[in-house]
Amino acid sequence: MTADSREKLARLIIDLDTRPDGQRYLWIPGGLAATNDHAGSFQAEATLSRFDLEREPFYTLILRNVNERLEAEQKIRSLTVETEYLREEISSLVGADEIIGGSEALRKVLADVKEVAVTDATVLILGETGTGKELIAHAIHRSSRRRDRPLIKVNCATMPATLIESELFGHEQGAFTGATKRREGRFALAHGGTIFLDEVGELPLDLQSKLLRVLQEGEFEPVGSSQTRKVDVRVLAATNRDIESAARAGKFREDLYYRLNVFPIQVPPLRERRGDVGPLAAAFAKKFAQRLGRSIEPLSDDCVRRLEAYRWPGNVRELQNIVERAVITSRDGRLNLDRALPESVNAVAAAVVSDSSTVQRVLTAKELEELERNNIIAALKSTEWKVAGENGAAQLLGVKPTTLSSRMKALGIERKR
Ligand SMILES: Nc1ncnc2c1ncn2[C@@H]1O[C@H](COP(=O)(O)OP(=O)(O)O)[C@@H](O)[C@H]1O
Numbered sequence: 001m002t003a004d005s006r007e008k009l010a011r012l013i014i015d016l017d018t019r020p021d022g023q024r025y026l027w028i029p030g031g032l033a034a035t036n037d038h039a040g041s042f043q044a045e046a047t048l049s050r051f052d053l054e055r056e057p058f059y060t061l062i063l064r065n066v067n068e069r070l071e072a073e074q075k076i077r078s079l080t081v082e083t084e085y086l087r088e089e090i091s092s093l094v095g096a097d098e099i100i101g102g103s104e105a106l107r108k109v110l111a112d113v114k115e116v117a118v119t120d121a122t123v124l125i126l127g128e129t130g131t132g133k134e135l136i137a138h139a140i141h142r143s144s145r146r147r148d149r150p151l152i153k154v155n156c157a158t159m160p161a162t163l164i165e166s167e168l169f170g171h172e173q174g175a176f177t178g179a180t181k182r183r184e185g186r187f188a189l190a191h192g193g194t195i196f197l198d199e200v201g202e203l204p205l206d207l208q209s210k211l212l213r214v215l216q217e218g219e220f221e222p223v224g225s226s227q228t229r230k231v232d233v234r235v236l237a238a239t240n241r242d243i244e245s246a247a248r249a250g251k252f253r254e255d256l257y258y259r260l261n262v263f264p265i266q267v268p269p270l271r272e273r274r275g276d277v278g279p280l281a282a283a284f285a286k287k288f289a290q291r292l293g294r295s296i297e298p299l300s301d302d303c304v305r306r307l308e309a310y311r312w313p314g315n316v317r318e319l320q321n322i323v324e325r326a327v328i329t330s331r332d333g334r335l336n337l338d339r340a341l342p343e344s345v346n347a348v349a350a351a352v353v354s355d356s357s358t359v360q361r362v363l364t365a366k367e368l369e370e371l372e373r374n375n376i377i378a379a380l381k382s383t384e385w386k387v388a389g390e391n392g393a394a395q396l397l398g399v400k401p402t403t404l405s406s407r408m409k410a411l412g413i414e415r416k417r
């Protein structure tokens, strides 16, 4: 037994001696180093007990070799990393990450992805929730030279602020209460690969400086350690918040914002690329029908029109959910949008359709606004976004061009780029 371990035992024996009869045994969960003839040196856990024989104290020490257990734990840790690889492989195999849609706006995003993927640049992916930011991050990693290395994700919004630092950078044993073992952080796990910091706008200010340092020097210290670690990690970050304004207001570190913003990719909301709605809905319908073992007819024009008319505040994620619901409630292979779409949309659709109906349902102000919005967009689409003049949308709608412009502004209608 090593000198260290002997000392430890001596201390424990004193502890035992002071205990009352019947409690003179203890469990030593590890931290003992021992040697024997066949195993060489090994890490041991032990039970130590005292008994008295003719008033003389005797001690029994039972040692158990824990090398095997430690090796198994090591294996599990590296397996966890491999699982990340594996998940990557599986998702690319089944095409779960396929990006669907052919709109001009999406094509522009994909061109950016292709351009930046081959560099090692930090990418900031901006866009409303559900627009596909995470999908874009995966696409960048998959087309990069790091594709065979892990892509490690961290969601800065769902992780408790007190844990983020150790999750990102790891910790030493005993660094804080509950840190019973040394643990690698996600930056270390992502070494050679990519880290995806989702919802980076939620990262607490004090951690922002630590992140800036990794970005600039590739260096950090695990929690409770004074040893600097170096890593080679590409950083992708995403947020649905306007961190530029947050930076100006002092709520997000300005230097970090500039460092992240080297190559921003703006993913447009679904309502600004309505052309993607049909292909996405069709792909989702096929996917869910397959999963449920049902057959679904191709989407009707009417169905696509109704989906295109909706504002999609939850973007592609919402579309996916609604199509899933429509497949579940489908009858005779036809999607059931009446049940799947939010009620206000159906009310608007119904109001448009049933102009001959005698009992007109009263619309709420919001529904009316939605109706006006869709009507203006329809007019603008048919004039290819010509507002004023002969055959302009204003003429079509029977209003002055200035009136139309101010309504467009009020309703947030903009031409898609
Ligand atoms: N263009 C797209 N093609 C196929 N699926 C998409 C597309 N955009 C988003 N999705 C799907 O919509 C859901 C939300 O996308 P996600 O990347 O998580 O959005 P975000 O990170 O912006 O909130 C995911 O299930 C994703 O696979």
Ligand SMILES: [Mg+2]
Binding pocket: 130, 133, 134, 198
């Ligand atoms: Mg997301």
